[in-house]
Amino acid sequence: MNIQRCLPVGNDYLLGLLASCLVALVILTEEVVTKGAPQVFTNSFLVEFNNDVTREQADKVARDHGFDNAGPLLRSKREFHFIHKGLPATRSKRSIPHHRNLKTDPQIKLVAQQPGYKRTKRGYRPLISKGQVPLDKTQEPTDPYFKFQWYLKNDGSMGGKPKLDLNVEAAWAQGATGKNVTTAIMDDGIDYLHPDLKFNYNARASYDFSSNDPFPYPRYTDDWFNSHGTRCAGEVAAARDNGVCGVGVAYDSKVAGIRMLDQPYMTDLIEANSMGHEPNLIDIYSASWGPTDDGKTVDGPRNATMRAIVKGVNEGRNGLGNIYVWASGDGGEDDDCNADGYAASMWTVSINSAINDGQNAHYDESCTSTLASTFSNGGGDPKTGVATTDLYGRCTKTHSGTSAAAPEAAGVYALAIEVNRNLTWRDIQHLTVLTSKRNSLYDGKGYFKWQMNGVGLEFNHLFGYGVLDAGAIVAMAKEWKTVPQRFHCDGGKINKTLAIPSNGSLTLYIDTHACKGTENEVNYLEHVQAVITLNSTRRGEVVMHLESPMKTRSMILSQRPNDDDHTDGFSKWPFMTTHTWGENPRGRWRLEVKFHVPGQNTGFIKEWNLLLHGTKDAPYKNLAAPDPHSKLAMVKKAHEDRR
Ligand SMILES: *[C@@H]1O[C@H](CO)[C@@H](O)[C@H](O)[C@H]1NC(C)=O
Ligand SMILES: *[C@@H]1O[C@H](CO)[C@@H](O)[C@H](O)[C@H]1NC(C)=O
Ligand SMILES: *[C@@H]1O[C@H](CO)[C@@H](O)[C@H](O)[C@H]1NC(C)=O
Ligand SMILES: *[C@@H]1O[C@H](CO)[C@@H](O)[C@H](O)[C@H]1NC(C)=O
Ligand SMILES: *[C@@H]1O[C@H](CO)[C@@H](O)[C@H](O)[C@H]1NC(C)=O
Ligand SMILES: *[C@@H]1O[C@H](CO)[C@@H](O)[C@H](O)[C@H]1NC(C)=O
Ligand SMILES: [Ca+2]
Numbered sequence: 001m002n003i004q005r006c007l008p009v010g011n012d013y014l015l016g017l018l019a020s021c022l023v024a025l026v027i028l029t030e031e032v033v034t035k036g037a038p039q040v041f042t043n044s045f046l047v048e049f050n051n052d053v054t055r056e057q058a059d060k061v062a063r064d065h066g067f068d069n070a071g072p073l074l075r076s077k078r079e080f081h082f083i084h085k086g087l088p089a090t091r092s093k094r095s096i097p098h099h100r101n102l103k104t105d106p107q108i109k110l111v112a113q114q115p116g117y118k119r120t121k122r123g124y125r126p127l128i129s130k131g132q133v134p135l136d137k138t139q140e141p142t143d144p145y146f147k148f149q150w151y152l153k154n155d156g157s158m159g160g161k162p163k164l165d166l167n168v169e170a171a172w173a174q175g176a177t178g179k180n181v182t183t184a185i186m187d188d189g190i191d192y193l194h195p196d197l198k199f200n201y202n203a204r205a206s207y208d209f210s211s212n213d214p215f216p217y218p219r220y221t222d223d224w225f226n227s228h229g230t231r232c233a234g235e236v237a238a239a240r241d242n243g244v245c246g247v248g249v250a251y252d253s254k255v256a257g258i259r260m261l262d263q264p265y266m267t268d269l270i271e272a273n274s275m276g277h278e279p280n281l282i283d284i285y286s287a288s289w290g291p292t293d294d295g296k297t298v299d300g301p302r303n304a305t306m307r308a309i310v311k312g313v314n315e316g317r318n319g320l321g322n323i324y325v326w327a328s329g330d331g332g333e334d335d336d337c338n339a340d341g342y343a344a345s346m347w348t349v350s351i352n353s354a355i356n357d358g359q360n361a362h363y364d365e366s367c368t369s370t371l372a373s374t375f376s377n378g379g380g381d382p383k384t385g386v387a388t389t390d391l392y393g394r395c396t397k398t399h400s401g402t403s404a405a406a407p408e409a410a411g412v413y414a415l416a417i418e419v420n421r422n423l424t425w426r427d428i429q430h431l432t433v434l435t436s437k438r439n440s441l442y443d444g445k446g447y448f449k450w451q452m453n454g455v456g457l458e459f460n461h462l463f464g465y466g467v468l469d470a471g472a473i474v475a476m477a478k479e480w481k482t483v484p485q486r487f488h489c490d491g492g493k494i495n496k497t498l499a500i501p502s503n504g505s506l507t508l509y510i511d512t513h514a515c516k517g518t519e520n521e522v523n524y525l526e527h528v529q530a531v532i533t534l535n536s537t538r539r540g541e542v543v544m545h546l547e548s549p550m551k552t553r554s555m556i557l558s559q560r561p562n563d564d565d566h567t568d569g570f571s572k573w574p575f576m577t578t579h580t581w582g583e584n585p586r587g588r589w590r591l592e593v594k595f596h597v598p599g600q601n602t603g604f605i606k607e608w609n610l611l612l613h614g615t616k617d618a619p620y621k622n623l624a625a626p627d628p629h630s631k632l633a634m635v636k637k638a639h640e641d642r643r
């Protein structure tokens, strides 16, 4: 897809950080106002009633005031999504009369006309497929496109490195095919009549939020712009041995379509309702889109959307937590996915992509919140894209971008969930860390090396903990014991305004006990967030590294040459790293802030708050580690040595 240029996003951007202590939740919200950006308003309104109302009552109030009620926000009995068909879909000012009209109703407490903003698909370039090739019976599976699905089984025949793949055959051999697991594709719709998808389509869990009806069928355009969701769906759940296209990673699993990208502007209500749709029918939500990857946008989930994600993670899947898989971004090396609040969130699993020879793709962004990688296009041969289903019953070999990588991860997680229905959202992240492989992934530019963190886990800034291994994750999922309770510790804060030197660097220290002796004690890390406020004469020139007490260095912000912001900076922005997973957080954390090119800019760091998330108890102590060379055995040993 062509990456659209972004309109600078509107204000009212709210950021939520969450402290979760088993059931007790604390939601801190902060308003981050983007100054001077042109605003767009949609004809959607969030309407909050004073008291609980029925759907019929809300419908009547909407009608009485000339609105349509598109339904509740996140199944609320008080908050509803009203649409006024008489207003243009987008305009540059709020409509005071429409606002006032609703506000006069004594039952209504709050009315908020929804600003519109851009969310773009992550895909590299659209190409129309030429239809099917003849059936080839010599392969297992027998599907004609299986031989092009090198990301499932790489035998080198497509020009890539043999065995550089998702190792799915090893998972299938253990009986895992995704039965009774549903992945929702939040995108531009799904061709659910496609012969390779229709039997795995979960209509009950599907919805069209772009046009408010239960049928998320893609809207036709001549250039097949709306083929993105269908392509993603096939990667997860295309049927096996039916003579059509290829196979999905979890070919017996279900896909739901959530159509939500196909309207002129995104709103918080559409996003929130999409991410909160049927959380007990949907196990995994896959998103291959986000704020525009232009290397200068800093944006993320807004108020209702943040509430939806937090609710999904804490309550979805009947309390085990929904899995949100996120494409890390297609902004290339000039962007940093830590500036994307969806990819950088702890609640999402952010997935980067590697190409068939083990390098990262040229469109890949990198950042320390990436947990792992799967595969996408970018090899020398254009045919080495991702083979999958396409619109109108066709197949394609050229699905692309980190867009194509995220659904592969969703498929792998569907396999793991099938063999252990008890896996929580955190178990999935732990399993990812422990079973992903370095394989032959490398940085073609030689800049980002593989490194060991303080407990012997190998990571790479580009690829996280490596490429997902479906065989290994399924095997470990079968034996898995739910990880201990998660705690959230405020590790310390510096809130003095300090100049970032024009040349040289500023290093700040926080010495933390990681809440030792309190109810929030964290001894074994999961995610770490550095919540930072700063400004600069050029935001894109600021580079930051965070070093843990065990000396693991995370580049939490890289140079973004296109980001010329000189007014907003970052306001309580949660930079996240996964690289210190399993480490002991106690001791001295260092934050190093500098300008990429010395001597040209000035700026001030105003706040650094260190948030530590993890467990008090050793997470893997009840798990057997038969292979002494496995990552699990190494981490267990590091944890035992500490005690
Ligand atoms: C399928 O999953 C649903 C919800 O996760 C569960 O209620 C149901 O019992 C499962 N059915 C089978 C056949 O496993
Ligand atoms: C954001 O959500 C919280 C939690 O529901 C709410 O209390 C707050 O008023 C919301 N803020 C805005 C600006 O809508
Ligand atoms: C899932 O968890 C429940 C309750 O904790 C337990 O009774 C059950 O044995 C677990 N099942 C599996 C497959 O681990
Ligand atoms: C800095 O933190 C201290 C202690 O938490 C607080 O009293 C003070 O108001 C803060 N200052 C600013 C500028 O936020
Ligand atoms: C950054 O903040 C400082 C202190 O609040 C202020 O003096 C300076 O003008 C600001 N710089 C920019 C580039 O906004
Ligand atoms: C620091 O930057 C200034 C320009 O702002 C330059 O003149 C000076 O030589 C630099 N100093 C060092 C030590 O690089
Ligand atoms: Ca097929």
Ligand SMILES: [Ca+2]
Binding pocket: 291, 292, 293, 294, 295, 328, 329, 330, 331, 335, 336, 337, 340, 365
């Ligand atoms: Ca980006």
